[in-house]
Amino acid sequence: MVPVLIFGLSSVVTLGAALAVVTNKNILHSAFYLILAFVGVASIYVLLEAPFIAVVQVLVYIGAIAILIVFAIMLTRRLLSKDLIQRNAQWGLSALGATGLFLVLGWIVYSVNWPVKLLTVPEDPISVLGQELLSTYVVPFEIASVLLLAALVGAILIGRERE
């Protein structure tokens, strides 16, 4: 019973915060709701017995991405004014399309017979994860490091002041 309650609570928090992110008039408040949505997703990971992913979620999404977004909003301050219209002319059509996609996805989820296996998580998942990353997935791991380096250099190059 307790997992169901936790699931209900964290999914309500996640979806509510996500709705606030996309509908709030003040873009800075949207960013704060985004942090709340990330916390909700982290609790979903804990519920799925993936605590390492939950910690990475808090570190990377809340600690880095959300803070970067808040920084960017602060640097483009002029757009914080309340009377500024935050949604474009096609928002009704977008809402319709998103709802339609949700209905289709929900129908797919409930019509497919998922091959669920009730297995337990390995004893020490973090060490298994580390070994997998440096053996089976070593090439994607290295590519990811190159990608991060390229993003770092690219962000500095794009963001710097030009004389």
Add this chain to the structure above:
Amino acid sequence: MAIPINWFLVLAAGLFCIGLYGVLSRRNAIGILMGIELMLNAVNINLITFWRYINPVKLTGQVFAIFVFTVAAAEVAVGLALVIAIYRNRDTVIVEEIDLLKE
């Protein structure tokens, strides 16, 4: 497992669609980036759910989720740098006003 797999999948679908609505309806480029982050989070919930319910012995799902984290971090860093560079040059982050190629 007390919770059926469908619940997690519907939650992820809902989060994805909310993010999609945000991407399509926001005028502010930073708002669009926030919608993309929500969609990436929904994908990660799906990956972890399938890992836990279908093959938890191998940690493939978690590895994929970690790569999604990496790509999301890189994407938001470059995206926000672009937004700030555009703001510096054009004094706006409203995507409808960034139409240099149209003129």
